[in-house]
Every structure is written in structure tokens, then in C-alpha cells.
Amino acid sequence: xxxxxxxxxxxxxxxxxxxxxxxxxxxxxxxxxxxxxxxxxxxxxxxxxxxxxxxxxxxxxxxxxxxxxxxxxxxxxxxxxxxxxxxxxxxxxxxxxxxxxxxxxxxxxxxxxxxxxxxxxxxxxxxxxxxxxxxxxxxxxxxxxxxxxxxxxxxxxxxxxxxxxxxxxxxxxxxxxxxxxxxxxxxxxxxxxxxxxxxxxxxxxxxxxxxxxxxxxxxxxxxxxxxxxxxxxxxxx
Numbered sequence: 303x304x305x306x307x308x309x310x311x312x313x314x315x316x317x318x319x320x321x322x323x324x325x326x327x328x329x330x331x332x333x334x335x336x337x338x339x340x341x342x343x344x345x346x347x348x349x350x351x352x353x354x355x356x357x358x359x360x361x362x363x364x365x366x367x368x369x370x371x372x373x374x375x376x377x378x379x380x381x382x383x384x385x386x387x388x389x390x391x392x393x394x395x396x397x398x399x400x401x402x403x404x405x406x407x408x409x410x411x412x413x414x415x416x417x418x419x420x421x422x423x424x425x426x427x428x429x430x431x432x433x434x435x436x437x438x439x440x441x442x443x444x445x446x447x448x449x450x451x452x453x454x455x456x457x458x459x460x461x462x463x464x465x466x467x468x469x470x471x472x473x474x475x476x477x478x479x480x481x482x483x484x485x486x487x488x489x490x491x492x493x494x495x496x497x498x499x500x501x502x503x504x505x506x507x508x509x510x511x512x513x514x515x516x517x518x519x520x521x522x523x524x525x526x527x528x529x530x531x532x533x534x535x536x537x538x539x
Contacts, residue, residue: 305448312398312399314445315425316395318429322387322431324384325432325436326343326347329435337434344376348373351376352372354394354424358397361397361420365408394421398418403417429449433512437517450479450514458489463533465484465532469482469496469501471483472502474505479494482499501524501527516537
């Protein structure tokens with residue numbers, strides 16, 4: 303499956319920022335985030351808002367190399383978080399509009415050196431962190447499926463987990479999408495489709511997205527459980 307329409311990423315970023323803000327409106331800034339116990343709610347908001355501003359700056363500056371990562375502190379007053387998150391998203395969307403979704407800019411993923419990469423990556427980062435604040439939330443299935451593909455694109459570059467051409471299959475019971483991952487000695491590769499693999503995880507597509515991002519445990523792993531655990535241990539993100 304391909305990417306979603308370009309305009310969808312901008313619209314969903316705005317909607318997800320609003321949803322995250324609503325989920326933390328009445329929470330204590332110092333409350334621990336259960337799925338990220340090393341973070342408080344304030345840390346979560348700071349992380350998300352920093353990412354949007356960092357990505358926007360890379361695009362605005364037409365960078366050809368990585369920018370220095372510096373946290374941008376969320377406002378002291380939680381009542382200001384909604385506007386602060388929205389401002390970061392607007393800046394990122396404006397930067398992408400100005401350069402052009404498919405036009406070239408530095409990213410850490412050699413396969414996608416475009417402004418649109420940052421919009422897509424920041425959207426799916428935001429979605430996962432919105433679930434950190436709202437574990438029982440929902441998500442459009444096509445957006446969740448795009449998030450699975452984005453995660454696998456990310457892991458194919460960042461993760462160091464390797465194998466001897468073992469395969470894992472992630473299958474969505476509701477959308478009937480599937481993703482076949484191969485762990486080779488020198489790389490991780492994946493493709494759409496597939497029916498058989500050494501280890502198979504089956505779940506609704508949003509649950510698959512959360513399983514891959516280590517926010518939920520699979521209800522069952524079919525086949526080689528040790529292989530799945532090897533994958534899980536090597537894909538912390």
C-alpha cells in the first residue's frame with residue numbers, strides 16, 4: 303500500500319494535536335505516563351512539541367544534515383499546552399507547504415529525503431503518544447495501517463535486530479492488510495502482503511500499531527515465539 307494523500311497528513315496532525323491536548327487537559331503535569339514510566343505528562347508534551355519544531359526547522363532551513371536536538375520546554379501552565387501544540391503543528395505544516403511535500407530535504411531515512419517524510423513521521427509519533435495519554439482511544443483503520451508501514455520503514459533503518467532470513471508476519475484482522483518482515487544478516491526488509499512466516503502476529507490494525515510500538519502485548523504469537531521476542535527486543539523506539 304502507498305502513502306495516504308499528501309493533504310491527509312497535515313489535517314490529521316492538527317486533529318491529533320487537538321486530541322492529545324484534550325487528553326491531558328485535566329491531568330497533573332507531574333503525573334507519570336504509564337506506558338512511558340520515565341516520563342511525566344509534562345515530559346510527554348515537551349517531547350511531542352519539540353519534535354514538531356525540530357522537523358519544521360529542518361525544512362525551513364533546507365538542511366542537508368541533522369540539526370542539533372534541543373528540547374523546547376512546554377509552557378509551565380498546562381492550560382497553555384493546547385495552543386503550544388497547535389502552534390508547533392501549524393509551523394510544521396506551513397514549512398512543508400512552503401517547500402513542497404515531495405521536495406528534497408535532509409532526513410535520517412535515506413529512502414525518503416523529502417519534507418513529506420517529516421510530516422508523516424511526526425504524525426505517527428504524535429498518534430502513538432496520544433495513545434500514551436489516552437490508551438482507550440480510537441484511530442481510523444487506514445491511518446493505523448499507514449502507521450504500521452511508517453514504523454517498519456523506521457525500523458528498517460534504525461533497528462539493529464538481525465537474523466538469517468527468518469520472517470515475521472503482521473496481519474490485520476479488520477483491514478486484511480499484512481506486512482512481511484525479513485531479518486537478514488545485514489538488514490531488515492519488509493513488504494506488503496504474505497500469508498506464511500516463521501512467527502505470525504494477528505490483531506486489529508490499530509492494536510498491531512500499538513503492539514509494534516510496544517504499547518500493548520500481542521494476545522498470541524503463532525509459530526516461533528522466540529523469534530518474535532528477538533524482534534521485540536531489537537525494535538525499541
